[in-house]
Amino acid sequence: MLEDLQQAIWNTGAHLESLRHENGHWEGHLSSSALSTATAVVALHLVDGLKHADFVQRGQNWLREHQNADGGWGDTTISKSNLSTTLLCWSALHLSGAPPPPSASSWITQRVGSLEPRAIAAAVIARYGKDKTFSVPILMLCALCGTLGEKPWRHVLALPFELAALPRSWFGAVGLPVVSYALPALIAIGHLRFQKCPPAWWNPLRWIRALAWKRVRPMLKTLQPSSGGYLEATPLTSFVTMALAGAGDAHHPCVPLAVGFLMQSMREDGAWPIDTNLATWGTTLSIRAGAEHDARALDWLLAQQYREVHPFTNAAPGGWAWTDLPGGVPDADDTSSALVALKKLGHPCDERIHAGVKWLLDLQNRDGGIPTFCRGWGALPFDRSTPEITAHALLAWWTWMDELPAALRQRVVKATERALLHLEHVQRADGSWIPLWFGNEHTPDENNPVYGTAQVVNHLCGHEQLATQAHRLVESGRDHLLGAQKSDGSFGGDADAPSSIEETAVALHALALSRSADTPVRRASQWLLATTKNGTHFPTSPIGLYFARLWYHEQLYPVIWTLQALRAAITAHA
Structure with a gap:
């Protein structure tokens, strides 16, 4: 011995x-990630689908090749299928114009009960509880890809991006609905949701958020590292990028570096890692x-x-x-x-x-x-x-x-x-x-x-x-x-x-x-x-x-x- x-x-x-x-x-x-690949595909497509067509197609091909036998996707190629990753991959493939694999739709239906937007949103929110760090980005991506029905933004929870304007020392006390390291997502996704589904005109939040955007918008560039990748993470960088593109702000100063990070991070086989x-x-x-x-x-x-x-x-x-x-x-x-x-x-x-x-x-x-x-x-x-x-x-x-x-x-x-x-x-x-x-x-x-x-x-x-x-x-x-x-x-x-x-x-x-x-x-x-x-x-x-x-x-x-x-x-x- x-x-x-x-x-x-x-x-x-x-x-x-x-x-x-x-x-x-x-x-x-690090392992290649179906989740990262799906988010990168959507972000690059929404910024400029023609310019990034090769990246998008290779990423979609990788997703098709690595779908699990049960019809879903796991975070890695040896992971069990889960709802979050399957919804992201299913939606990313929807961008191609061709219907996603029927087996993916069947997998979601079996877990959620139907493909109705209300049912999908409820299942995602239930998985993450009061932590909106990932539930809101998932539903945002589905909305941007057209898999949340005709009025998708009613199913995407609002994020109080205006809180990012507060002094940093206050963040722990105010109880942000996202984790400390997801501040760029809070800002970008919160603003997109505000644009797509603002509060009623009489609601003070409508005016507070409209004014706050001018102050917090530059923070996305301030928080961005020189590599372009927030936390060196493909999902976080992709979510910020697609949110800006979806809001008509694809020319935001942080987008070129973010896109460059995503393009550089793609692996030879068409996949992206989690970090x-x-x-x-x-x-x-x-x-x-x-x-x-x-x-x-x-x-x-x-x-x-x-x-x-x-x-x-x-x-x-x-x-x-x-x-x-x-x-x-x-x-x-x-x-x-x-x-x-x-x-x-x-x-x-x-x-x-x-x-x-x-x-x-x-x-x-x-x-x-x-x-x-x-x-x-x-x-x-x-x-x-x-x-x-x-x-x-x-x-x-x-x-x-x-x-x-x-x-x-x-x-x-x-x-x-x-x-x-x-x-x-x-x-x-x-x-x-x-x-x-x-x-x-x-x-x-x-x-x-x-x-x-x-x-x-x-x-x-x-x-x-x-x-x-x-x-x-x-x-x-x-x-x-x-x-x-x-x-x-x-x-x-x-x-x-x-x-x-x-x-x-x-x-x-x-x-x-x-x-x-x-x-x-x-x-x-x-x-x-x-x-x-x-x-x-x-x-x-x-x-x-x-x-x-x-x-x-x-x-x-x-x-x-x-x-x-x-x-x-x-x-x-x-």
Whole structure:
């Protein structure tokens, strides 16, 4: 067993090294997305259908070729069909003038009850609840494509785009109906809906919104990165672009760069990914997993730290984003991972580290937890505190604790107490934690308690003093994982979901770090060795969640997490 583990670790490390960029970092490869492809097709068609005919046709061809056997579409080519993506693809194909595949219409009818606009709108709104971040863009796209009937805009909910004119510090308090990072969509889609279906003349909102547009319209350019892609995300960029085109504003100053981003982002096969890359995230995870590294990786990672206030979320200097591209926004998960990776790279505890630690401390919510982007935006799920990110911040703080200035150490002690209480409060009765940015299509509620619990345990066990303080949380989380392990040693999103390399690897890592009994660790290790063919074969699973529950898979995840897990297993074995 020991020799097999050593060989698999060597093979996995060599495979990870083969995926490394020549500049010393890891860029990764995100799955092609039917959802992204549909939105890009519609945006390019509405801006100038003749000029972009080749892009539109190739995108539509890709959608036809990757329709699921049941008639619907999933977010990735290996995802289950879902209503949101199927509606977007069905509508995007409607643009060609030819009727969409009858099987798609049948799929929608079976899930919704009919193709009546009222029924479609009700089903979409029900899926997302009060969070309008994605329900309104979906219905807008359907309306623009002609699949919401003769009076489509009555089915598209209004968005209060005038609130974007308020001071940024007010956004958390006023409770915007979209998440913090969807501000461009709020502005562009809100204005389109206002143009198409304004309030009655006697309603004050009619006049407020008409006046507000002059003030908020320039914000779309101010918020746009130099790459043209908002958050480097095809869906968000496409939604903003099609909304402006639909409102007769295709010559808005932000449109040329947005169109350029969409054209450049198209892959050779005619598809678009959900985002350009997760290079910073992939690089920090690779370094922490034990991948070979050199001075190039250190220099590259230091260069990704934000040194000025970010215009998109007004984030303070000191954080890191998920990507090295201009559309990134600093977030807690990537900042934590960067801080831990810099320690592994041997970087001293200098002003950059202090800034990163302080950035995370300042982000802590009143409930003690850590959100992703912005403090105090708790109205919608994707802006709330989340357990795996809270535990990750704890690890980042304690990784540098002994070297921090006294004032920062005192802040870490207080923040730790609050964060651990938060983790205790949000832990479920069965010992699990539910993550925000990862899920599983095969669990009843599409949550992923195995991933969430494993990562909380991994982070809490990543530093001895932290693990001592959190020992009860660690033990209950470990017990949950032991109960979710399958008879063959593997793990899925829960005890009943299909097994995956990603979930088995993060769970094995947690079991090994938390000093679980030898048998569960050995069984999970054996499953990983067999499934990865001794570290040479890494099929991906769509457990990644982008905003608004959009699924993706990433080439690096199974490789990184397998390497990390097997290294922990061999240490536990020793």
